[in-house]
Amino acid sequence: MKSLSIRGTLASLSLSMLLSSLGTSIANVGLPTLAEAFSASFQAVQWVVLAYLLSITALIVSVGRLGDLVGRRRLLLVGIAVFTVASILCALAPNLWLLIAARALQGIGAATMMALTMALVSGAVPKEKMGSAMGVLGTMSAMGTSLGPTLGGVLIAQMGWQGIFLLNVPLGVLAMGLAWCCLPVDRRETTASRPGFDRLGTLVLVLTLLAYALAMTLGRGSFGPLNTALLLVAVIGLILFVFVEQTAASPLVNLAMLRNPLLSSGFAMSTLVTTVVMATLVVGPFYLSGALGLSAARVGLVMSAGPLVAALAGMPCGRLVDRWGAQRSSAVGLMAMLTGASILAAVPMSVGVPGYLIALVVLTAGYALFQAANNTAVMADIAPQQRGVVSGLLGLSRNLGLITGASVMGAVFAFGTGSHDILLAQPEAIAQGMRLTFAVTAGLILVALVMGAISKIVSRRLIAPY
Structure with missing residues (x-):
C-alpha cells in the first residue's frame, strides 16, 4: 500500500514538473506566429517568454517558504489552479500586452509547482530511494523541454497560437486531480504555533x-x-x-543554514552547471548553422539530442545515485560534463556533426547525473519545516544559471568570434568563438568539482544548524 502511495505521489508531482517546464519551451516556438498575429516586433513578443521566466525567478523562493508555512499540498493545488486559469487567459488574450500579463500570472503558478514538487517528494520518499525520485523529476523536466517545440509546432498548425496554451488546460485539471487524490493532507497547525511570513x-x-x-x-x-x-x-x-x-x-531564508557546506556548495554548483548547459543552447545553433552549414531543420534535429538524452538518462541516473551515493555520483557527473565541454573546446570543424553530437551527449548525460545527485544531496537531510524554501532556493540557483548563461556565455561567444555581427562572421571565426566559450565552461565545471571536494571535506568537520 505504501509503495502504491509513493507512486501516486510521484505521478502527481511529475505531471506538475512537466507542465512548468513545458510552459517555457512550448512558447518559444510560437514567437514568430505571435509576432505576425499581433503585428508586433520580435523584441516585443520575446516578453511572452521573458514574463514567464521573470515571475518564476522572482517568486520561487517566496512560494517555497509560503508552502512551509501554510501547507505544501494546499499551496500546490492553488499553484496548479493559477497555472491552468492563466493558460485559459493566455489563449483568450485579445492583444499582446494582456497575453504577456497572463504569462506572468502563469509564471506564478509555475514557480509554485517548481518550488514545491521537490519539497513534497523529499517528504514522501524514503531516503534510500531519493535519487530515483529526483531522477524521475529530472526526466519529466527534460521531457517538457524536448517535447515543447514539437508539440508547439503541431498545435500551431492545427489550432493556431492559442493551441499552445489550451494544451495546459486538460493537463492542469489532471494534475490537480492527481494532487488532490494522491498527496498527503497537510498537517494542521494552530495560528499561534505557525511562524509569521x-x-x-x-x-x-x-x-x-x-x-x-x-x-x-x-x-x-x-x-x-x-x-x-x-x-x-x-x-x-x-x-x-x-x-x-x-x-x-x-x-524568509534562515541564513544560518547556508553555513552547511553541502547546502551552500550545492546551490553554487547548480548555478555554475546550468550556466554551462545554457551555453550549449546559446552557442550550438550558431555553430551548427554558421560553421557547419546545417539548415534550420537539421539544426533543430541536432539540438533536440540534448533534451532527449536528459530525458532518457534521468531515471537510470537516479538509480545510480541510490547505488553510489550523492557525492560520488555528483563528482562522476561533473567529470563527464568536463569531458564533453573539453571535446567541444577542442573539436575541429572537419569532424562535423558527429563530433559535436558525441560531446553534447556526454555533457548532457553528465548533467542528468549531476542534477539527480545534487538535488538528492541538498534535499536529503533538510528539516521538514525548511523543505519548501530550500527547494525554492535550489530552483532559483538553476534559473539564475540559465539567465546568467544566456547573457555571459553569449558575450563570451561574441568576443571569441571577433565580429560585431555574429550572423556575418566567417565559419572559422564562429568555430573559434565556440572553442573559447567551451574552454570557459570547462573552467566553470572545474570550479564546481573543487567546490564539491571542499564541501565534502568541510562537512566532515562541521555540523551547521539549519
Whole structure:
C-alpha cells in the first residue's frame, strides 16, 4: 500500500514538473506566429517568454517558504489552479500586452509547482530511494523541454497560437486531480504555533531578483547603462536582503543554514552547471548553422539530442545515485560534463556533426547525473519545516544559471568570434568563438568539482544548524 502511495505521489508531482517546464519551451516556438498575429516586433513578443521566466525567478523562493508555512499540498493545488486559469487567459488574450500579463500570472503558478514538487517528494520518499525520485523529476523536466517545440509546432498548425496554451488546460485539471487524490493532507497547525511570513524580506528579494534578471536579459547581448544600473540595484538589494533577514523575527531564508557546506556548495554548483548547459543552447545553433552549414531543420534535429538524452538518462541516473551515493555520483557527473565541454573546446570543424553530437551527449548525460545527485544531496537531510524554501532556493540557483548563461556565455561567444555581427562572421571565426566559450565552461565545471571536494571535506568537520 505504501509503495502504491509513493507512486501516486510521484505521478502527481511529475505531471506538475512537466507542465512548468513545458510552459517555457512550448512558447518559444510560437514567437514568430505571435509576432505576425499581433503585428508586433520580435523584441516585443520575446516578453511572452521573458514574463514567464521573470515571475518564476522572482517568486520561487517566496512560494517555497509560503508552502512551509501554510501547507505544501494546499499551496500546490492553488499553484496548479493559477497555472491552468492563466493558460485559459493566455489563449483568450485579445492583444499582446494582456497575453504577456497572463504569462506572468502563469509564471506564478509555475514557480509554485517548481518550488514545491521537490519539497513534497523529499517528504514522501524514503531516503534510500531519493535519487530515483529526483531522477524521475529530472526526466519529466527534460521531457517538457524536448517535447515543447514539437508539440508547439503541431498545435500551431492545427489550432493556431492559442493551441499552445489550451494544451495546459486538460493537463492542469489532471494534475490537480492527481494532487488532490494522491498527496498527503497537510498537517494542521494552530495560528499561534505557525511562524509569521517575512513580507519585507520577500519584497526585497523579489525586487532584487527582478533587477538581476532584467540586467541579464535586456538589451539582447549588449550591456548598456540600463543593465549596469539594474545590476547595481541587484547588488544593493542583496546587501539589504541580508540585513533584513538577520533582523527578522521569522526570516524568509534562515541564513544560518547556508553555513552547511553541502547546502551552500550545492546551490553554487547548480548555478555554475546550468550556466554551462545554457551555453550549449546559446552557442550550438550558431555553430551548427554558421560553421557547419546545417539548415534550420537539421539544426533543430541536432539540438533536440540534448533534451532527449536528459530525458532518457534521468531515471537510470537516479538509480545510480541510490547505488553510489550523492557525492560520488555528483563528482562522476561533473567529470563527464568536463569531458564533453573539453571535446567541444577542442573539436575541429572537419569532424562535423558527429563530433559535436558525441560531446553534447556526454555533457548532457553528465548533467542528468549531476542534477539527480545534487538535488538528492541538498534535499536529503533538510528539516521538514525548511523543505519548501530550500527547494525554492535550489530552483532559483538553476534559473539564475540559465539567465546568467544566456547573457555571459553569449558575450563570451561574441568576443571569441571577433565580429560585431555574429550572423556575418566567417565559419572559422564562429568555430573559434565556440572553442573559447567551451574552454570557459570547462573552467566553470572545474570550479564546481573543487567546490564539491571542499564541501565534502568541510562537512566532515562541521555540523551547521539549519
